[in-house]
Amino acid sequence: MSYGDDTTVIARTVARITLPLVLVVAIALLFQGHNLPGGGFIAGVLTTAAFALVYIVFGMEYVQETIFGDEYEPAGSVAGPLVVDRYRTLFGVGLAIAAGTGLGAMAFGKPFLTHTDEVVKPSTEYVAWIPGADFIFGTLFEFHWATAFVFDIGVYFVVVGGLLAILAVVGGE
Amino acid sequence: MTEFVLALVLGLLFALGTFLVLRRDVVRVVWGVSIISQAANVYLVTMGLLDGTVPVLEGHGEGAGAVTDPLVQALVLTAIVIGFGTTAFALVLTYRVYEEHGTIDLLELGGETDGN
Amino acid sequence: MATEQVVVAPLLVALVTAILTLVVHRYVRVQKVVSALGGLAYVGAVAMLIQRVRSGAGSHGVEGVLTYQLSEWGAPFGITLVADDLSAFMLGLTAVVSLLALAFSIQYVDEAGQRVSYHPLYHFMLVGVTGSFLTADIFNLFVWFEVMLMSSYVLVVFYSGPQHTKAALQYVVLNLVGSAFMLLAIGGLYSTTGTLNMADLARRLADPASFGISLVPVLGLSAVLFVVFALKAGIVPFQWWVPAAYRAAPAPVSAMLAGVVKKVGIYAIIRLYFTVFANAAPMDLSLPGVVGESTLAFFGPVLFIMGAASIILGGVAAVNRDNVDDLLAYSSIGQVGFIVIALAFAAGGVVAGWEAPDPYGSVAVLGLAAALVYSLNHALAKAALFLASGAVYESVGSIEFDDLGGIAGRMPLLSTGFFVAALSLVGIPPLLGFFGKFLVFDAAVNAGSNLGIGLALLGAILTIAYVTRAWNRGFWGERSEAVEQATPQYGLFATVLVLAVVALGVGVAFDPVVDAAIDAANAALGTGDYIEAVGLEESLTSGGGGH
Numbered sequence: 001m002s003y004g005d006d007t008t009v010i011a012r013t014v015a016r017i018t019l020p021l022v023l024v025v026a027i028a029l030l031f032q033g034h035n036l037p038g039g040g041f042i043a044g045v046l047t048t049a050a051f052a053l054v055y056i057v058f059g060m061e062y063v064q065e066t067i068f069g070d071e072y073e074p075a076g077s078v079a080g081p082l083v084v085d086r087y088r089t090l091f092g093v094g095l096a097i098a099a100g101t102g103l104g105a106m107a108f109g110k111p112f113l114t115h116t117d118e119v120v121k122p123s124t125e126y127v128a129w130i131p132g133a134d135f136i137f138g139t140l141f142e143f144h145w146a147t148a149f150v151f152d153i154g155v156y157f158v159v160v161g162g163l164l165a166i167l168a169v170v171g172g173e
Numbered sequence: 174m175t176e177f178v179l180a181l182v183l184g185l186l187f188a189l190g191t192f193l194v195l196r197r198d199v200v201r202v203v204w205g206v207s208i209i210s211q212a213a214n215v216y217l218v219t220m221g222l223l224d225g226t227v228p229v230l231e232g233h234g235e236g237a238g239a240v241t242d243p244l245v246q247a248l249v250l251t252a253i254v255i256g257f258g259t260t261a262f263a264l265v266l267t268y269r270v271y272e273e274h275g276t277i278d279l280l281e282l283g284g285e286t287d288g289n
Numbered sequence: 290m291a292t293e294q295v296v297v298a299p300l301l302v303a304l305v306t307a308i309l310t311l312v313v314h315r316y317v318r319v320q321k322v323v324s325a326l327g328g329l330a331y332v333g334a335v336a337m338l339i340q341r342v343r344s345g346a347g348s349h350g351v352e353g354v355l356t357y358q359l360s361e362w363g364a365p366f367g368i369t370l371v372a373d374d375l376s377a378f379m380l381g382l383t384a385v386v387s388l389l390a391l392a393f394s395i396q397y398v399d400e401a402g403q404r405v406s407y408h409p410l411y412h413f414m415l416v417g418v419t420g421s422f423l424t425a426d427i428f429n430l431f432v433w434f435e436v437m438l439m440s441s442y443v444l445v446v447f448y449s450g451p452q453h454t455k456a457a458l459q460y461v462v463l464n465l466v467g468s469a470f471m472l473l474a475i476g477g478l479y480s481t482t483g484t485l486n487m488a489d490l491a492r493r494l495a496d497p498a499s500f501g502i503s504l505v506p507v508l509g510l511s512a513v514l515f516v517v518f519a520l521k522a523g524i525v526p527f528q529w530w531v532p533a534a535y536r537a538a539p540a541p542v543s544a545m546l547a548g549v550v551k552k553v554g555i556y557a558i559i560r561l562y563f564t565v566f567a568n569a570a571p572m573d574l575s576l577p578g579v580v581g582e583s584t585l586a587f588f589g590p591v592l593f594i595m596g597a598a599s600i601i602l603g604g605v606a607a608v609n610r611d612n613v614d615d616l617l618a619y620s621s622i623g624q625v626g627f628i629v630i631a632l633a634f635a636a637g638g639v640v641a642g643w644e645a646p647d648p649y650g651s652v653a654v655l656g657l658a659a660a661l662v663y664s665l666n667h668a669l670a671k672a673a674l675f676l677a678s679g680a681v682y683e684s685v686g687s688i689e690f691d692d693l694g695g696i697a698g699r700m701p702l703l704s705t706g707f708f709v710a711a712l713s714l715v716g717i718p719p720l721l722g723f724f725g726k727f728l729v730f731d732a733a734v735n736a737g738s739n740l741g742i743g744l745a746l747l748g749a750i751l752t753i754a755y756v757t758r759a760w761n762r763g764f765w766g767e768r769s770e771a772v773e774q775a776t777p778q779y780g781l782f783a784t785v786l787v788l789a790v791v792a793l794g795v796g797v798a799f800d801p802v803v804d805a806a807i808d809a810a811n812a813a814l815g816t817g818d819y820i821e822a823v824g825l826e827e828s829l830t831s832g833g834g835g836h
Contacts, residue, residue, distance in 0.1 A: 041254060085315065092311035092409075099308055103301065112297045113360045166261055170268065194466065199458065206465045213472040220480035245479070248428055252472055255435045259465055262442060266458055273451040282455045 015057040022050040033152045040152035044159025087165035094157025101151040117146035179219045186212035199277040203263045210256045214249045221245030296357035296372045298334040300419045307412035324408040328391040335384040342377045354822035365486035369425040374812040379422045386548040386672045393784040394541035414440035425487045448539040456533030467520045474513040488823035494569035504572045522554030525598035532618040540679020547621045548672035568816040589636030599626030604751025613678040613688040624667045631660040634732040645735040657810035659728035666725040673710035673788035680781035695768030706785035711756045713792040721796040
């Protein structure tokens, strides 16, 4: 028996092709979110859309049995199936990360939620003889880190966890 | 011109939302509420568009006023996220109403509850 | 200047507790312990903040007003938190009620219910309440309102059976529409004044010409905003959601809704209308029945009419209810009427500059102090009564008066708690309620409002009537069958008793409370200090220049 027997070949094929694309776009949006359009919320919504596609095409059992390796159980108990529990934990962890970045700033004596960022460039002092060193080390390896990114990851988890929990509970009924 | 169109759209959205909120069908009521809150969001964006004064840039010399106010857009983003959550909740609640009473007609619901 | 992390402490404690309870939700026992510890830590954080504010610490050289810039963005662009005497007073009230309601819910809400999400939601509601009391940014106020309301939606629906789904739906839809209106009013205020920061708003309204502000739309928008706050506070004519929602919610949640969440509406009215909009430059108001130059000249009569209607409607309706929760719900409409009418006297005092004897100095301060003390009394007494109603339900299995009778003999501990809280609601010395009512009467006398005195008297008589009826039908008389077979829940009774004892203790040691209330009233009226403490960025003030 395979999953998704009751959907068409077209739906299954399209889902296989679009799924990675959607996820890549979601991650790209997540990574640029701290200083360009994008961010944790929209990336989370896209990821959830990808999961919703899997739900529709391959069914709830597929996600529960293949991805998480759980026994499939339909919704019904008060807390819902185990997978809802997992999503809820993800939601909590995401919130903890987001709040944690805010609290981290307080350890440095700054107000809650203060963020910082810095552009790091490796020194080209010892590798200046390599042709194009400035470009390779100065531009390609230039790294702009921002604590706001960690906050965004927290938001991402919150959105993914929350929306998937809603989908699993309402969809399971 | 933009102002006129937006004002018209806002009026229509609020009228539609109010009309739906006053329906008997719970699903329509939820639709109405979400349309009203979307209309409020459109209104917020409009507020930034009309004047063109940007508080962050205010006092930074000539030309600053020509930029659309980014603050209202940040506000609307927040409001959209909140509206998203509340709409999801309201729909789940509607589903529960249907499950428990077998109807989503507010008047029939009222008939059942007023007796207790 | 060192950052005063203590300002944000209560907010963070509640937030961290909410997150922790969410993360450990699989382990019910651990979750309970975390939740209880979080409740205690919240009280600790609030106590620290109150101590700091009362000892005169302040920002930008203003004593007793602490400000905090989230993310280190300067005012008016960043979000400012302000802790002054008014915020501290409200937070103190919240801390006491929330801790005891939490202790009650740990015993009251069943295991399955606690496992799902009761504790995280409870603490998120606390986050919303705390944020609303601390913020100095009107959009941020909207966000905290939403945090508070979203949690309260779920908590109201949470425990309710099929017969309450409609009430819950009504509550949710009504508040969603209210939120949309709040957003409209905020958007309009931003577009007319160009700022969202309350201190900046007050400053700009005081000097409308140089900021290019027209005051007339501001008055209209503030009236829209007022409707939203009145809805949250459940004042007539926006009271009709109250009884159904309180009946649907589990007892500790009703206690929080009546005791604390309603007070958020009251606080928002005090903060925005007395601190911010009252600072507006004089304008010509020529509405029917309204004469004056201040925005409060318009809101004073409105507050008076709404408060009077609440007292009468709530009181009369409460007399004739057939179950305890309904009676308490209508009673809380009436009691909020007392608070609002005291605010009306204060508004009149601001407009007309009426004098009042020391230590108040003016009717404005006296009226606000009366409203605050009455809020505290209502929070303690009504929370105790709702918890008592929950305890009766848990022990006897019903809160219909027809099924009750003779509880006093069967469960003396619970009855003592109920009796003391009920007396505090009526206003018998030396309980806190006496001082609350006394201050409201005092404000009415000093405002020279005979109508006000009459209304307050009528309200007091109605209170006595319905409280006596509840006592007679529920606690005295023949023991009903249900009461005879009841299984007393002593843990729940203890919580009720503790709240009642707090109401008694606060009444006996009233001096510090009234001092705090007077300081809070002065803080609410001290717009100048408020603006100065927020420390608006110098380089970005009015386009006119001059510095």
